[in-house]
Amino acid sequence: MLTAILIMALGALVLGAALGFASIKFKVEGNPLVEKIEAILPQTQCGQCGYPGCKPYAEAIADGEAEINLCPPGGMEGVRKLADLLGRDVKPLDAEEKPKQVAIIDEQTCIGCTLCIQACPVDAIVGAAKQMHTIVESLCTGCELCIKPCPVECIRMETISENIDNWKWKYPVIELKRVA
Amino acid sequence: MLQLFKFKGGVKPDSNKTPSVQMPIGIAPLPPLLIVPLHQSIGGKPNPLVEAGERVLKGQLIGGADQWLSSAVHAPTSGTVLAVEERVAAHPSGLPTLSVVIEPDGRDAWIERTPLDYTALEPERVREILRDSGVVGLGGAVFPSHAKLAAAKSVPMEELIINGGECEPFMTCDDILMRERAEGIVRGSGIFRDLLKARRVLVGIEDNKPEAVAAMKAAVEKLGENFEVIAVPTRYPAGGAKQLIRVLTGKEVPASKRSPEMGVQCFNVATAYTAWRAIAHGEPVLSRIVTLTGNVEQPRNWDVLLGTPLRDFVALGKPKSDTDRYLMGGPMMGFEMPGLDAPLVKATNCIIAGSPKLFPPLAPEMPCIRCGACAEVCPHELQPFEMYWFARARNFGKTQEYNIFDCIECGCCSYVCPSHIPLVQYFRFAKSEIWSREREKNMADAAKARFELRNERDEREKAEKAERLARAAAAKAAVKKAPAESVSEVQTGDTSVAAVAAAPLDAEAVKKATIVAAMERARQQRESVQPKNTEGLTVAQRKEIAEIEARRLPLQELSALNADAQSSQRKK
Numbered sequence: 001m002l003t004a005i006l007i008m009a010l011g012a013l014v015l016g017a018a019l020g021f022a023s024i025k026f027k028v029e030g031n032p033l034v035e036k037i038e039a040i041l042p043q044t045q046c047g048q049c050g051y052p053g054c055k056p057y058a059e060a061i062a063d064g065e066a067e068i069n070l071c072p073p074g075g076m077e078g079v080r081k082l083a084d085l086l087g088r089d090v091k092p093l094d095a096e097e098k099p100k101q102v103a104i105i106d107e108q109t110c111i112g113c114t115l116c117i118q119a120c121p122v123d124a125i126v127g128a129a130k131q132m133h134t135i136v137e138s139l140c141t142g143c144e145l146c147i148k149p150c151p152v153e154c155i156r157m158e159t160i161s162e163n164i165d166n167w168k169w170k171y172p173v174i175e176l177k178r179v180a
Numbered sequence: 181m182l183q184l185f186k187f188k189g190g191v192k193p194d195s196n197k198t199p200s201v202q203m204p205i206g207i208a209p210l211p212p213l214l215i216v217p218l219h220q221s222i223g224g225k226p227n228p229l230v231e232a233g234e235r236v237l238k239g240q241l242i243g244g245a246d247q248w249l250s251s252a253v254h255a256p257t258s259g260t261v262l263a264v265e266e267r268v269a270a271h272p273s274g275l276p277t278l279s280v281v282i283e284p285d286g287r288d289a290w291i292e293r294t295p296l297d298y299t300a301l302e303p304e305r306v307r308e309i310l311r312d313s314g315v316v317g318l319g320g321a322v323f324p325s326h327a328k329l330a331a332a333k334s335v336p337m338e339e340l341i342i343n344g345g346e347c348e349p350f351m352t353c354d355d356i357l358m359r360e361r362a363e364g365i366v367r368g369s370g371i372f373r374d375l376l377k378a379r380r381v382l383v384g385i386e387d388n389k390p391e392a393v394a395a396m397k398a399a400v401e402k403l404g405e406n407f408e409v410i411a412v413p414t415r416y417p418a419g420g421a422k423q424l425i426r427v428l429t430g431k432e433v434p435a436s437k438r439s440p441e442m443g444v445q446c447f448n449v450a451t452a453y454t455a456w457r458a459i460a461h462g463e464p465v466l467s468r469i470v471t472l473t474g475n476v477e478q479p480r481n482w483d484v485l486l487g488t489p490l491r492d493f494v495a496l497g498k499p500k501s502d503t504d505r506y507l508m509g510g511p512m513m514g515f516e517m518p519g520l521d522a523p524l525v526k527a528t529n530c531i532i533a534g535s536p537k538l539f540p541p542l543a544p545e546m547p548c549i550r551c552g553a554c555a556e557v558c559p560h561e562l563q564p565f566e567m568y569w570f571a572r573a574r575n576f577g578k579t580q581e582y583n584i585f586d587c588i589e590c591g592c593c594s595y596v597c598p599s600h601i602p603l604v605q606y607f608r609f610a611k612s613e614i615w616s617r618e619r620e621k622n623m624a625d626a627a628k629a630r631f632e633l634r635n636e637r638d639e640r641e642k643a644e645k646a647e648r649l650a651r652a653a654a655a656k657a658a659v660k661k662a663p664a665e666s667v668s669e670v671q672t673g674d675t676s677v678a679a680v681a682a683a684p685l686d687a688e689a690v691k692k693a694t695i696v697a698a699m700e701r702a703r704q705q706r707e708s709v710q711p712k713n714t715e716g717l718t719v720a721q722r723k724e725i726a727e728i729e730a731r732r733l734p735l736q737e738l739s740a741l742n743a744d745a746q747s748s749q750r751k752k
Binding site for chain 1: 271273615623624634
């Protein structure tokens with residue numbers, strides 16, 4: 001009787017110690033789900049979802065606080081991917097889907113106030129106080145955060161047009177012809 | 181006799197090659213205008229080196245390679261640069277690309293050409309010359325040749341393959357080049373062999389070109405080389421690099437490897453020829469042989485300048501009246517030219533005039549019946565019907581699992597499909613979608629990294645500022661504390677009371693004294709400066725000066741008064 005209790009107690013002790021050790025040794029830093037969600041989000045850091053960046057939004061989704069259809073730059077495809085990952089229902093996007101854009105500074109009007117530089121989440125604007133600013137097009141995510149702070153309204157958004165580098169083969173379509 | 185191997189699949193379409201080899205290579209006349217796109221090869225975009233209005237000579241560099249994997253572009257003839265602007269490209273999209281528009285002056289004046297002996301040069305230098313001469317793969321892939329001319333470090337180069345397969349129907353540009361300029365090809369192949377240190381050189385030619393085989397054999401013999409010229413069975417796509425390697429060496433290059441890692445490298449015959457011209461004659465790639473055939477009165481091969489507009493080129497063949505389109509490349513892999521203004525480029529090996537009779541419209545696409553005919557003919561042993569299924573459903577991950585990137589878009593599957601499904605179009609669609617997603621993913625990752633860096637920097641700056649403020653506050657507190665202590669000292673020892681009271685007064689007096697001294701110094705300096713140019717003046721001039729000084733005096737007094745008033749106001 002006593003031996004049985006001792007063996008059980010010893011077993012519990014050893015296994016408990018092993019579990020305790022494992023929980024310290026193999027501790028997972030951060031929430032892996034957040035990382036997976038963040039990988040789907042487009043990283044524009046635009047805040048259109050109501051959260052200050054893609055990571056906070058990913059955290060909110062992981063905590064079940066936020067809907068998955070709040071990210072306009074991700075589009076319907078993003079919603080579908082998130083639904084797949086989280087096993088939630090696909091919902092229509094909570095905004096209008098826009099083609100990809102870049103911000104452009106009208107350099108004639110720019111007064112060099114640096115407000116847009118401070119607003120840009122990805123450091124894609126180059127300039128200094130009282131010097132003309134310009135946007136590094138290849139780094140611009142099209143988040144539109146620089147438009148509001150500009151006191152002279154010299155920033156506009158331009159849709160990235162199709163060019164020979166980003167051109168894609170089209171989905172084959174069958175031409176319908178009137179036969180009769 | 182060398183043992184030949186077989187590749188799986190393939191088809192045997194009508195070759196239609198005879199009409200265009202009846203005549204020797206014709207030299208195309210100078211067109212009225214040349215439109216030379218700067219980006220004519222795989223890799224980086226060359227930067228324009230000329231401006232509108234500039235005069236250029238034949239062979240002058242107009243676009244410099246901007247990185248190692250890029251290739252230079254040259255003026256095809258002498259003339260004036262009219263513009264450097266966006267022009268319609270020879271590309272299925274019909275979108276414009278940056279091009280140099282040259283108006284030929286008709287003199288065709290060359291730059292200074294320096295023939296070189298490549299055996300006396302460093303291999304690295306030879307590769308540079310090839311890059312700066314614009315030598316690229318002229319079989320149609322336009323991959324910069326110099327980048328292919330380095331053997332893998334671990335594997336010795338066994339075989340160099342010179343590709344004279346030319347399996348596409350209608351196309352005869354390589355055939356005629358081998359017939360007429362075999363010597364140049366053999367010499368160029370010699371350069372490649374020496375750079376790669378290849379043990380053997382195999383020239384593979386489809387057996388429907390006996391004249392080319394004979395000409396190449398004669399040239400090899402004449403130059404005393406030990407190349408093997410081998411006729412391979414005619415079967416499309418035997419001219420594909422991987423297929424020809426398989427047929428000649430039995431080596432199968434896996435998807436994960438490049439051919440040098442298997443000890444084999446493959447070049448087109450025309451590439452070898454241009455490499456020879458570039459090194460031994462100092463002539464960059466300015467023209468190429470282009471087959472003009474199909475629905476034309478005079479099918480023929482032309483040596484035509486790069487940048488020649490399609491309109492001027494097709495006029496040479498007298499297209500028949502029912503011609504409704506022009507294909508660039510062969511009927512299996514080619515695409516429809518976006519218009520008659522598009523120029524011929526390094527990738528243009530063949531122009532086929534098409535008519536409804538020659539290429540009747542495809543029957544409508546029917547559902548896939550999963551007969552498997554496409555899988556049987558696929559030279560890369562893929563399963564096109566599965567890839568089609570997933571590409572159609574936009575399930576791109578699955579298409580990649582079925583190795584869609586091994587597909588060479590040869591068109592065999594579409595050719596045999598009993599349901600007339602444009603399979604290759606689906607695969608191209610899927611591939612470009614996958615590429616575009618990859619680009620977007622890379623951009624998102626970069627944006628994330630930049631965002632995180634920025635946040636880190638913000639936080640660091642905030643911390644630094646807080647620290648600075650804290651330090652300043654501490655310093656202030658210390659200063660406040662110090663007078664308090666001195667006051668307490670004063671209270672304890674009463675002898676220094678007067679001294680402490682006098683200190684602020686003294687400080688003020690000292691300040692005033694310094695200001696006065698500074699003003700005095702400034703005044704003295706002003707007075708010590710003597711007006712220049714006062715010697716040797718005429719009487720009239722002196723009088724004038726005196727008058728001016730007289731006028732100035734009251735003004736000076738007035739300003740002095742003003743200054744006084746201001747200072748008194750400030751004091752109040």
